Amino acid sequence: MTDLKRVDIYDTTLRDGAQSEDVQFSVEDKLRICRKLDALGVDYIEGGWPGANPKDDAFFARARKELNLSHSRLSAFGSTRRAAARVEEDVVVRGLLSAEVGVITIFGKSWDLHVTQALGISLAQNLELIHDTIRYLKKRVDRVFYDAEHFFDGFAANPDYARQTLEAARDAGADALILCDTNGGSLPSQVGAAVAGLRDLNAVLGIHTHNDSELAVANALAAVEAGCAHVQGTLNGLGERCGNANLISVLPNLILKMGRETSVGEERLPKLSALSRFVNELANRPTQKNQPFVGSSAFAHKGGIHVSAVLKDSRTYEHIRPEQVGNKQRVLVSDQSGRSNLLYKFSELGIELDPKDPRIQTLLEEVKSLELHGYQFDGAEGSLELRARRALGQVPTYFERRGFRVIDERRIREDEDDDRFMGAEGTVKILIGGVMEHIVAEGAGPVDALHNALTLVLSRHYPSLGEIELADYKVRILMGSGSMSGGADAIVRVLIEWNDGERRWGTVGVSDHIIAASYDAMVEALEYKLFLDKVRPV
Structure with a gap:
């Protein structure tokens, strides 16, 4: 039997999340997100659909050469073979194998409506597609996951056939059977009842939910309570239509509320807030203040009664300690937090500071002032570390x-x-x-x-500066500057990613002129490179 206390975490931000409207991840973005997910400790990262588009092909090609993941395993995604093709000759199956990864996830039809109407084949033929594809792939890769598309709709319409599709995948050797609420219309009670009724399959069950009814997270947790040991989702709930189950919310609920064991662990949950903002920066999306767990308003207090109580004991109006997910408590009338969050970020950068060092307050005030004027240091690690090192007198003038x-x-x-x-x-x-x-x-x-x-x-x-290359460039129009300067010009934030063949880092520039913002980010990138290389000034 499956250990139901242990839950595998499968991230599909780079594939399902990239299908969000207005989100376009570059290959560089996908590689950067992979590294962050690996540092978080997720078990599986779905990289894309090889053979479906040039970007995903390029990603897998570069991943083979450039990614050195310490924990996570990369997965390729695709469909079962076509009805008219032999599995060994099928173009989709060949594309999956061309990714040269050890994990493959395929989806198949579990709703009889889709089999007869969308595919136009018999129910028996569909079972053959599922079985043949999984059996063929299982002989060639380490793990094969089966995504049962539209499972809950299919289970409601024809439970016997929906179950038969899972049995076909199980008998072919699938390592996990993932129940998908593809249309996002199921209720937690329906999900829980369906999962509980499938426990006798003697297989690892997983869950993949969409948020069309704003129940994706609730449905994922209900599935785990009922017996699923594998959860799929995306960072910040990115995904087609209304999005997928948000792993930023799923993880702390699983670990802190439900006591489940995951590869992430409670000790890594403080990475969530920074990771959420990082992905939003790369997706060029504004971070939602009221996002649960990681939003800036998630632990913010304004009402007088609330403030009075929470300053005495945070448990009065906070369901967890904000530090557990890398967030911070805020009192909106007089903000009394920020130092601990800054210290945590510095520890990630390898900067050791005495919490009582007076330079911390000076630096904190500088960072707050910069953020007030539009700076955002998530995704701009180079800019933040330079400021911290300068405050400590560690960066020379090059x-x-x-x-x-x-x-x-x-x-x-x-x-x-x-x-x-x-x-x-x-x-x-x-x-x-x-x-x-x-x-x-x-x-x-x-x-x-x-x-x-x-x-x-x-x-x-400084000859080593010839190694630096501009890898990615993003611009965000923030707001009118009239509130600060009396004018009507836009404030522009430029986030640039750089690499020197061995390392990648980001820098940020903010100005009312896009070129000036870009120039500031460029100069900091060069200074940061010289600092990393421990170069002495001429």
């Missing part, structure tokens, strides 16, 4: 900025007889080693031109 200029132009390319080519010219002035350097470089756009100019001049003195 160079001094003296100005920059950018010219955009539309011109005729040398190899084409038209004027549709857009280019840019960047000029920077840098004081380095007591000498004023003034240099011009071209680029595909203004950011690229400035980056080329900076690295061109600085790499003469």
Whole structure:
């Protein structure tokens, strides 16, 4: 029998979550999220559907070369074979194997309506598709999970047939049978009753729920209570339509409320708040203040009676300690928290500080002021660490900025007889080693031109800067600046990811001008690289 106290955690942010409207993860984004999920300790990370699109193919190709996961296992996702194809010749099955991962998840039809109407085949043929595909894959990879699509709708319409689809997957060797509430319309009582009625299958049961009735988390927890030992979900509940079960909420409920054992563990739950914000930054979505557990309002108190009570004993108005999920208590009239959260972040960066060090308060005030003006340090680890190290006097002055200029132009390319080519010219002035350097470089756009100019001049003195590459670039329009400066210009936050072949880091810049924000983030990236390399200033 399955150990029902232990629950496997399966994340599908990179596949199901990426199907959210207005969310476009780049390959770089997916790799960064993978590393964060591995650090959190999830058991399985669903990377995408190999063969379905070039991005997922590129992701799996790069993952093989670049990811060195310490705990998580990467999974490829796809469907059962087509009815008209032999399993060994099926293009989807071949695509799954081309990912070269040890775990594969396939979905099949468990609702007779979909079998006869969507696929247009007999019920018996569908059972063959499920059985043949799983048996074939199980001989070639370590683990195969079966996602029973539309299971609860199918179970309500034809329970005998829905059960037969699970038996076909089990008999073919599936390592877990995942019951999917694909349309998101089930109630927790229905989910619990269905799972309990399937315990006699003598197989590992899992749950995959959608949030169309705003019950995805509740349904996932009900399934675990009834006997599921495998939970699928996404970070921040990303997913098609209304989203999937939110692992940011599922995990603390499982661990803190239900006493279930997971690979994440209570000691890693404090990573959740930062992870939630990190994924929102990469998805270019605003973080919801009222998101349970990790939102900035989740442990915020405003009413006088609430404030009076919670300052005496936080249990009066808080269901858990906010630190357990990496959040913080806030009193909206007079904010009395922040130091512990900052110290925790510094510990993640390897910065050891005495909690009584007066420099902490100075740094805390600086960070709060920057956040007030639009800065966000989630996803910008390089910028935050630089500020912390500077406050401790650990970062030397490598160079001094003296100005920059950018010219955009539309011109005729040398190899084409038209004027549709857009280019840019960047000029920077840098004081380095007591000498004023003034240099011009071209680029595909203004950011690229400035980056080329900076690295061109600085790499003469610091050769390792030639290794740095801009990996990703995101812009967020935050708000009008009228409330702070009396004008109507937009405040722009630029988040840039960098790599030097061995490491990746993010930096952030904020300004009322997108180029200025980008330039600030660029300069910090170069300074951070020099600091990491322990380079001495010229």
